[in-house]
Amino acid sequence: xDKLLTLLEKNARLKNSQLAAILDMTEAQVAAAIEQYEQAxxxxxxxxxxxxxxxxxxxxxxxxxxxxxxxxxxxxxxxAHTIMTFDEVESCxxxxxxxxxxxxxxxxxxxxxxxxxxxxxxxxxxxxxTSTHFVLKKYKEKGTLISDExxxxxxxxxx
Amino acid sequence: MTxxxxxxxxSREVQNIKPSxxxxxxxxxxxxxxxxxxxxxxxxxxxxxxIRKAGMDSLERGRTWYTGNAGLAELKEEICVYLKRRFxxxxxxxxxxxVTVGGSEAIDIMIRSLVNPGDEVLIPxxxxxxxxxxxxxxxxxxxxIETRAEDQFRLTAKxxxxxxxxxxxxxxxxxxxxxTGAVMRREHLEEIAAVLRDTNVMVLSDExxxxxxxxxxxxxxxAELPGMWQRTVVVNGFSKAYAMTGWRLGxxxxxxxxxxxxxKVHQFAIMxxxxxxxxxxxxxxxxxxEEIAYMVSEYDTRRRMIVDGLxxxxxxxxxxxxxxxxxxxxxxxxxSSEDFCQRLLYSQHVAVVPGTAFGSCGEGFxxxxxxxxxxxxxxxxxxxxxFLESL
Numbered sequence: 124x125d126k127l128l129t130l131l132e133k134n135a136r137l138k139n140s141q142l143a144a145i146l147d148m149t150e151a152q153v154a155a156a157i158e159q160y161e162q163a164x165x166x167x168x169x170x171x172x173x174x175x176x177x178x179x180x181x182x183x184x185x186x187x188x189x190x191x192x193x194x195x196x197x198x199x200x201x202x203a204h205t206i207m208t209f210d211e212v213e214s215c216x217x218x219x220x221x222x223x224x225x226x227x228x229x230x231x232x233x234x235x236x237x238x239x240x241x242x243x244x245x246x247x248x249x250x251x252x253t254s255t256h257f258v259l260k261k262y263k264e265k266g267t268l269i270s271d272e273x274x275x276x277x278x279x280x281x282x
Numbered sequence: 283m284t285x286x287x288x289x290x291x292x293s294r295e296v297q298n299i300k301p302s303x304x305x306x307x308x309x310x311x312x313x314x315x316x317x318x319x320x321x322x323x324x325x326x327x328x329x330x331x332x333i334r335k336a337g338m339d340s341l342e343r344g345r346t347w348y349t350g351n352a353g354l355a356e357l358k359e360e361i362c363v364y365l366k367r368r369f370x371x372x373x374x375x376x377x378x379x380x381v382t383v384g385g386s387e388a389i390d391i392m393i394r395s396l397v398n399p400g401d402e403v404l405i406p407x408x409x410x411x412x413x414x415x416x417x418x419x420x421x422x423x424x425x426x427i428e429t430r431a432e433d434q435f436r437l438t439a440k441x442x443x444x445x446x447x448x449x450x451x452x453x454x455x456x457x458x459x460x461x462t463g464a465v466m467r468r469e470h471l472e473e474i475a476a477v478l479r480d481t482n483v484m485v486l487s488d489e490x491x492x493x494x495x496x497x498x499x500x501x502x503x504x505a506e507l508p509g510m511w512q513r514t515v516v517v518n519g520f521s522k523a524y525a526m527t528g529w530r531l532g533x534x535x536x537x538x539x540x541x542x543x544x545x546k547v548h549q550f551a552i553m554x555x556x557x558x559x560x561x562x563x564x565x566x567x568x569x570x571x572e573e574i575a576y577m578v579s580e581y582d583t584r585r586r587m588i589v590d591g592l593x594x595x596x597x598x599x600x601x602x603x604x605x606x607x608x609x610x611x612x613x614x615x616x617x618s619s620e621d622f623c624q625r626l627l628y629s630q631h632v633a634v635v636p637g638t639a640f641g642s643c644g645e646g647f648x649x650x651x652x653x654x655x656x657x658x659x660x661x662x663x664x665x666x667x668x669f670l671e672s673l
Contacts, residue, residue, distance in 0.1 A: 126579075130583070133656075134656065134657065137656075141587060141591075141660075144586050144587055144589075144590030144591075145583050145586045145587050275319075277326070
């Protein structure tokens with residue numbers, strides 16, 4: 124059944140009929156399996172991978188490393204829960220290593236993000252230090268190449 | 283000064299070889315914009331990293347000399363281990379294995395080492411395009427045996443018997459098959475072996491697609507059947523299984539008296555296979571079973587997708603169980619294979635190969651390769667649907 128998930132992870136737009144053909148299942152079985160995964164919280168959503176650089180929308184994103192002081196009994200969860208409710212935060216991970224939380228934050232320009240960091244994040248009680256890294260160019264995201272299409276170099280051989 | 287008439291100078295045998303009719307066709311495709319090709323016969327994967335690294339390492343260490351004519355001893359040993367482990371075939375690395383420049387060279391030198399002028403070489407068709415020209419160049423007579431969709435394009439004992447004569451020297455045995463995707467299971471092999479055991483006919487078993495089989499059953503080599511080892515040369519290589527087409531590396535394994543004659547042709551024509559590729563191939567055989575499994579599972583996804591898609595469009599195809607091709611019938615369109623491909627290319631910019639490229643019995647079929655990404659295949663299917671609606 125893992126194969127259904129890996130297929131959807133790569134391309135969530137495959138129709139149930141196509142998934143059924145690939146997996147040797149009926150369409151009804153595929154639909155039921157997907158519903159089960161959704162209910163169990165295994166399938167958390169379906170999103171398009173958008174290259175905003177190719178559109179008119181002003182879009183900047185940054186990776187922010189946070190050092191925070193964990194709370195007794197709650198550890199990092201409390202601060203993480205506060206941070207993940209901000210709309211600007213696209214992803215939020217607890218990390219091993221030199222810092223604690225890694226965020227991906229987006230806004231319409233650098234100033235947006237600067238304000239968010241200085242006024243919303245840095246002011247939180249548990250936050251000890253922040254380090255902001257702006258993304259200059261995306262090469263690959265979610266396993267998909269962003270910056271360039273890979274050209275098929277194979278010659279049209281007939282063999 | 284004498285004006286040269288090249289047609290008088292060049293070998294008649296070579297001039298008689300028909301240039302590939304589809305070359306022209308693909309030249310057109312190459313000049314068009316937004317062409318989606320399902321034409322190529324090589325993996326879309328890159329060679330697994332560990333193999334590429336091994337090639338680079340060998341260069342860094344300056345291993346840039348010729349190897350022994352028959353190949354690196356270490357590689358030949360690995361080939362024997364691999365053939366035993368994956369296909370239960372037993373060969374001695376010392377004199378029963380020969381490393382070649384692709385499976386293609388192994389095919390060439392095996393045919394050349396066996397045939398005398400006038401000998402007949404049996405070639406089940408549709409098949410890979412190289413066997414007949416090489417047989418002709420060697421002075422042999424290529425004798426096609428038609429395989430049929432209703433037999434899942436398998437070679438049957440009956441069809442084989444009909445073409446056996448006292449002049450038959452060699453049977454080309456190309457399974458899993460390009461272009462049909464047909465495979466021969468043990469019971470089908472047994473039928474063929476039963477015919478051959480009482481003859482002097484040798485078998486060239488082209489097993490280049492042996493790792494690419496689907497549906498849980500692994501490839502069985504005809505050389506594994508009782509009484510067949512001594513009359514078979516197994517040809518295999520790294521191109522398809524390990525996505526190593528550009529490395530040009532293959533091998534032949536068979537009885538020493540045959541391999542030793544092949545070695546003579548090889549050493550005078552080629553000297554040895556590329557050294558860098560040979561070092562890389564050692565790692566392929568030793569460490570890359572998982573990479574093969576991954577690629578096979580990806581091909582299988584696409585295979586199922588495309589077979590289902592084509593059948594829904596009314597281009598019926600039997601379920602291919604090997605290689606990475608489907609061979610759907612286009613007979614319901616009323617077009618010849620060549621017309622179908624040409625019109626599909628001009629109207630929807632999709633390139634597929636006419637079945638006739640692989641033998642005249644390929645008329646009414648086209649070869650579609652699924653060595654492409656799923657998205658690419660889905661787009662091509664959409665275009666084929668539009669094409670069929672426009673007819």
